[in-house]
Amino acid sequence: MNNYVDYTVGEPVSDSAAPGGSIDTRWERHRFGVKLVNPANKRKMKIIMVGTGLAGGAAAATLGELGYQVESFCFQDSPRRAHSIAAQGGINAAKNYRNDGDSVFRLFYDTIKGGDFRARESNVHRLAEISRQIIDQCVAQGVPFAREYGGLLDTRSFGGAQVSRTFYARGQTGQQLLLGAYQALERQVQAGTVTMYNRHEMLELIIIDGRARGIVARDLVTGETRSHMADAVVLASGGYGNVFYLSTNAKGSNVTATWRAHRKGALFANPCYTQIHPTCIPVSGEHQSKLTLMSESLRNDGRVWVPKEMGDDRNPRDIPEDQRDYFLERQYPAFGNLVPRDIASRAAKAVCDAKRGVGPTGLGVYLDFSAAIERLGRAAVAAKYGNLFDMYERITGENPYEVPMRIFPAVHYTMGGLWVDYNLQSTIPGLFVTGEANFSDHGANRLGASALMQGLADGYFVLPTTIGDYLAGAKLTPVPDDAPEVAEAEAEVAARLDRLLSIDGHRTVDSFHRELGHLMWDYCGMERSDEGLRKALDRIPELRREFWSDVKVPGSAATLNQSLEKAGRVADFLELGELMCLDALHRTESCGGHFRAESQTDDGEAKRDDENFSYVAAWEYTGQGQAPVLHKEDLVFEYVTPSQRSYK
């Protein structure tokens, strides 16, 4: 018997906020059309921000500058530690400083195409327009971008684009952009407009009269759980890649804030769209707690190969040239080692599935710099990649100048998230969602250097405009202290924490999380099939039941209790994982990061099915173990004509 639930199809959903007319002026016309809140009234309005990464930190600072009262929450001990800090490569902007033919329209076009025609044109065009202002804003804040000798800003090329539009700060662009937002945020803390709640975790959304009016948050130090009320709530809580247990995400990254909102009625869109990054350091053993990304730029000079023979465990230096398979160069002669992320990842998986993978686990391929060192000299290679080589050696103990690096794909980013309209408002009025937490701009595959762009566009420029429109028109009355919805939400949270602590079973939270991660990786990872997804859908509900009857969470709720924090997050991942598999099962086409084994071209490439799947899949929660309802938002392409991608 199948454990998994099926789904039903409900009414289509549409983005009623999206403007029509010429795409060039949609955002400008929309900005003029929104209602404004006068400065005296802003001071009386309170906004809750959850998450302090690029999207959340930038928005909290900007809303504070505008005069709103902002309460900002993060689970880390400082807002500056949000996972945006770890982004390496850069941020795209259509500045055309290189005079190489870039434009807003080209960035818009590349992003729509890179997303495999599964994103909205209006949103992406706005993103491309705002990209230019973001660079201005960050430079004004003192972000130390790389510069040329003339003192002007440097740029570099990135995947999926033929122009040089990526601004960067060495390999720490995310860190420097986040520090800009964090410092602007702290300035508002000092000014009294923003109140920071560090080491606080949102555990529930409070809805009153159909509108988001507050959250229940737990103080992770004292354990105190209480409600915080506001006129609007913004979730900027990041992505859910940690459903796979192993990912490049920070250990604390989680889905709880958005999942709690989903359970309260916010639609969750395209949950199966995940990005697998091809160049990460492979797993070294069962103890592994996270995966580390090695910048994509390494594929400029590194050659990817595995032995031709199965089970060839000789030292790579002893394997002669004619017994090596440079599989990317062989399969994709036009792009070679520089094929896009999804293609490179799948090809690496295929050779490992064929038992030709390398390293102790067999899950790895070589990234070999010997040809580059021979051609350019060791010093030149060190100048380009020295810091990455050092990091690799620090982690693996192997010197990549002497032996080839071993790499393997890893979960990196989630394109899916809560459904939002053009105003970044979810299906719950007053609940806004920004950055990786929403689903909006990357379609089925995100291009490199676009995540930072989207987080900051949402945070600095889009949300501060659109949330005013909501607040000006909402006519909210204060929430009475004894509102039953508040007491109910607080009670739900308390009961859940109690339940987690009282099970006192035999397995740790991490052991459940690992098992879920294995299932997700095996069946809902780089390649998905009908058979595999059904297996996962059979097992996940069982695993969830085991969790709720056999998990062991020591300690109490009235103190700093990291096991309890993890348990709540894993409980939500155990629900999300099921929805991801269901979404992946229903979408029988391949697109972007979602590769269905059944939907490929004759030569093994992803085959989209525009006739049947040119829509956003927005899922409605109907209860744990109940069939969710699928609401489709049709995607309309007026400016870019969908085509099949080819990199041969």
Added chain:
Amino acid sequence: MKLKLKVWRQSGPDEKGRLVDYVVDNADEDMSFLELIDVLNEKLILEGEEPVAFDQDCREGICGSCDMVVNGYAHGPQKATTVCQLHLRHFKDGETVTVEPWRSVAFPVLKDLVVDRSALDRIIAAGGYISAPTGSAPEAASTPVPKPNADRAFTAAACIQCGACVAACPNGSASLFLGSKIAHLAELPQGQPERWERVVNMVEQHDAEGFGGCTNIGQCTVACPKEIPLDVIATLNRDYLLATTGGRRRHIA
């Protein structure tokens, strides 16, 4: 491999702490130090004990969350390495390893290895920024910055605010942290309008938080996982001196 651990356990801010002995006999040289604590914690949980509380997040050396004094060194003995990237291959089989929290008056212990570093946020809030409200920025290319200044600004800005400099300093000074932000912003043309107020306000906040003064010992830069150079403290001192005695400080009530 097998490691004997002496780990600081303290159940709350006002409780008395102590070093407790543990043995992990299924460690592996490819593990990071935090994964070693993970393994210990899994064992403790199954034995019905509370796991060791510690701060961590990105586990790739950039978020600045992790903070352990390992064998007397902030972030352990490996140079330019946060404890999350410290691997067990640098330890000997059977070795005894002592693990303690950051020690500083300004970093009260909350539980086990977790300390409160919010004082560092308050120092930033006192002036560690350039006032550039969203939307007010001029075109990015209109402000050229000489490459050497941009590079020095970047070197200083690489600070991850982990607090190792404080933990390593015999005076418990946060001068390296403070100097890194002062030097970052002082190198840039955008940072000039608020330069003199910034340094005074940040130094006053630093002192008010209970951090000690700098006596040029230099332990901070050795412990710093990002190798922030000691000369940022020279920049800090110079700017502070100019601001307070050189008549540069203006507009201050």
